[in-house]
Amino acid sequence: MGRKILLEKINISGIESFDIYRKSGGYSAVEKALKTMTPVDVVEEVKKSGLRGRGGAGFPTGMKWGFIDRKSDKPHYLICNADESEPGTFKDRYLMEHLPHLLIEGMICSAFALEAHTAYIYIRGEFKYLIGILNNALSEAYANGFLGKNILGTTFSLDIYVHPGAGAYICGEETALIESLEGKRGNPRLKPPFPAFVGLFGCPTVVNNVETLAAISPILNMGGDFYSKLGNGKSTGTKLISACGNINKPGVYEIEMGITVEDFIYSEEYCGGIKGGKKLKAVIPGGSSVPVLPADLILKTAAGQPRLMTYESLAEGGFETGTMLGSGGFIVYDEDQCMVRNTLSFARFYHHESCGQCSPCREGTGWQERLLTRIENGEGRLKDIDLLADISKHIEGNTICPLGDAAAWPVSSAIRHFRKEFEFHIQFPEIVKNIRHGNIDKYL
Amino acid sequence: MSENYNKHKIYERNGKTYAFSDASLQRIKEIIGRYPEAKQKSALIPVLHIAQEEFGGSLNADIMDYIAGLLNVKPIEVYEVATFYTQFYLDKVGKFVIEICQTGPCLSCGGDDMIDYLKEKLGIDVGETTADGLFTFKTVECLGACGYAPVMQVNTCFHQNLTKESIDNIIDLLRTQANEPKSNDDKWVEKFCLKK
């Protein structure tokens, strides 16, 4: 069994309640931080841990906290990003449902480090049932003196509120999230200025993912140095992976970074192999925005090394032969899945979710969807394939926020690795029409 | 962009005067208190959710103007938000809004077969409401529950690992609730308990 840090206590019955959580050692990190450390000490400890943001970008958390404008006379804000809408990703909901106090404890320590006295949990509106769970847990924390005025008799005070979204993937992007929290459309802001200087209500703000914040208390308890030795190289610690698609055991798994992709897919401890004993066709390892890789390249790098579940190993080979760890939304496709249809579904997703601010993204995602629909319906032309690749190139890097890149990469990578399948759809529309599912390898 | 964009008829009015119940007004006051002074616009999305629940499942211009007055913002500020977010409905919806996921991971587990089955079962196309006003059928993007695919939500309640049989059971159960008042209580939300 791999080491568990976040999910260590998940099997304790009643762990979602304050009493049981506290009896199992919960909230000791708050005591440690508030009574024995300064805010800067906490930031230093997180820097030492090497923790990287778990929302997708993998930016070092301690460094991000280091940017907060401490000279500003404005209030500071901490925002927990619980918008979780990246296709393939469902780890944050799992943490919030079963371990709400782990998140709250982490938020108290983080707010202390950032000298924030108000924090918001921005949660996607569809997770309405979780709002009840979080509000219960928050009331318990207030009732036991871990939230509110003068926590544990110190001078530190903190309020945490849950704020629902209303169905918009773009509000997971941190500046769109801030706009949405201000009661506006989720249009991302141009950076700089970065939220650490000008964020919510124009005040210094840090936005962190649920899983990032949940890792803070364990890090303070075990020490940053200790945490940094777990995992592999710059991919320190553990990561939640939400595994889905055509596998025997879909679900949320905590892995110590550094296990092999092969082990993750085939071992009984994790995904348990491909459903129905079928062959592995492709994997998208970090949520729908990261490039898809065919079976051979996801199991081994182009250089023939076993691919590891780390930020670095998954990215090895760049976009030619590599991909990214992203949010840890691990989507597995068996030999019967159609890459054109799958790519079309993602193109439709990004078209629907584009906020419409930047023309390359607003128009480009629509063209991508229309061209892919044409190909999927057997009305495509061979030159459409290059046209698609060309469009994605024109979106990438030309937009205010990275949604444009996120929309371009699934399309360009699918064409890069599965071009034959696109050509087949165009050349043999009658055959394709009759097989929604099914292995087309024999035709290729 | 939400498909509501440009298509809705928000300027349609029904001439009704809307007013929140005292309980809702109390809730809204508490929500406004979560934000700094003069930043009550932050309460807009939570308040629109409450309005949609309380005023029959969807929004219209009269409701939005009422909210604008309540939060002391311009009506256009409410319209532009209501048209941006997928969860706000600007057209009338049935008592039960069925939203099934149509994104890659769900499709790879048979999601499109479930979409076809629901169309057939309800006798309506995507985006339509049954003649009895009971069901509105929509397809939506990833619901953040991909490991339990195929997935759908009925109002705010999650249903996972859908099969034709489970869809039959869900629809039958909902039909028996046709005449019960629709509850706005969070407890009504059937707990979507994931396997640990």
Ligand SMILES: Cc1cc2nc3c(=O)[nH]c(=O)nc-3n(C[C@H](O)[C@H](O)[C@H](O)COP(=O)(O)O)c2cc1C
């Ligand atoms: C289009 C888009 C969607 C995003 N969605 C999410 C999300 O749902 N949850 C999340 O934590 N981060 C999301 N992010 C990343 C956030 O912008 C931000 O980097 C993150 O919340 C920072 O927290 P972290 O450093 O703890 O990862 C998204 C980014 C983009 C560009």
Ligand code: FES
């Ligand atoms: S793809 Fe259907 S819930 Fe994520």
